[in-house]
Amino acid sequence: MLQHPPRNPIDLAQAFRSSVAVLASCFALSDAATADTFTIGIVPQFEPIKLAEIWSPILRELEEETGHTFEMVGSPRISEFEDGFIAGDFDFAYMNPYHFLVARKAQGYDALVRDGARELFGVLVVAKDSGIENVADLEGKTIAFPSPNALGAALLMRADLDRIHGLEYKQEYVSTHSSTYLNVALGQMDAGGGVMATLNRAEPQVRDRLRIIYETTRVPPHPFVAHQRIAPDVAEAVQTAFLKIADTTEGQELLARIPMRQAIAATSAEYDGLYALNLQNYWVD
Template sequence: MKYILILLMSLIALPVSAQYEDGQKVYTIGVVPQFEQRKLFDIWQPILTALEHELDFKLQLVGSPKIPMFEKKYLAGQYDFAYMNPYHLLKAHQTQGYVPLIRDGSRQLKGILVVNKDSPYQTVADLDKQILAFPAPNALGASLLMRADLMSLFQLEYFPRYVQTHSSVYLNVALGQAAAGGGVLSTLKQQPPEVRERLRVIYETRGMKPHPLSVHPRVPEEDREAFRQAWLKLAGTRAGSRLMALIPMGQPAVATMDDYRPMLDWNLEEYYIVE
């Protein structure tokens, strides 16, 4: 039985060959589910459709309803391309050899802690023994780095509530279902005004390079470079720039592993939760 289990695990980890449709190569793209699935597809599918006009292969968007499911898929190497948070990249590089291609060069990623605008909470210390909402344990800025700061810098005691998406975090706090919640500034800005205007930020984490769009090593070098150049070309157009601003990726730039290696010294492994 033990041998069979080991064999099955090794098969799951094997690289998946590119698929073909009508004689044309098809690569899969996974996207970390910061938003609910319909919104995520509304943002990403127009971008992929535009990219295909510049490529000799197709791109298939593969959704994951929850962040833990997305994590299991990239750890098993199921995506050819994947848009993931920086800590996900470190794990994906270690387990599967994923490397970054593109990131936003116009900003840094920081976790934010929000409270209800009318709540009495003014500082992190005020949240002692309160319920705090997070998207998922390993959402980087919104949860992983935020929880590390709350524990190591503030020694805060709290009760975590994992609600799957950034949007759900903000809604929980706006409705008073949680005293505070972790998110990132870019997703807060994309909330409906009736939610966003009921929240205020009381804390920000340290900054890091934003989410990279990464590639599995099984994708040939010529195809990954063609993808990168098509992305940068699309970003240089007015229509493409508007589409990518929704990710958000305001100023696409070439990404390398050196952008993310400093995070190895942040001791985040202590707070990483395997589900």
């Protein structure tokens, strides 16, 4: 049974910060750096150990299909992941759609693959046994978000709460989607912003204590992208490998954990519609 500690934000990313060094050795995909070794940054929607468990077998499959080596670069916090792609630290990356707009402008990243079976949208959750029934009930309350620039969980959500509902509320940033859901489930926060994909992947004992009271506008889902420095033939090989993995039952099960239920080829132009949402007003540098 979940316990109820004192009301302080729970930061799972901080708790797992020390595990990043361990993951580098436990989940290393190659001991030797060669000309064919590429770094991959993954937006930290979940704690580092869970991300490594999800992505390590996928990267091994990409290695098998392409002959290249892929090393996952850990980012304990979303803000550190943002610093990484803005600086061009990642050869490849999996990021939210608005991150992609920023990454494309800053470093010329191009979209390769996305989920063709779903759209991305934010969800506002409250504790199942709370008396909060709608957005208006959150006036003056405290809402948890993974980070200021998490697209569905924070950017779209904060824009809607401001522009559509005119809500006045207190904000707390707790590093990951998992932390957000746990804080709300334990009554540490009155509500929390997330996305349906990560809510579905939350631990059952946490997810079952939450209910959704609001959903945001829908946008194309997270793309897997390549930096412009990556040779076109390498980028194409990685894209082809992703699609080949998605063409098998075993591969579909691996990708579903991201979650990416139906991997399809993506183009950068598919994300241009996000500019019309004017989310730059809510982006925090």
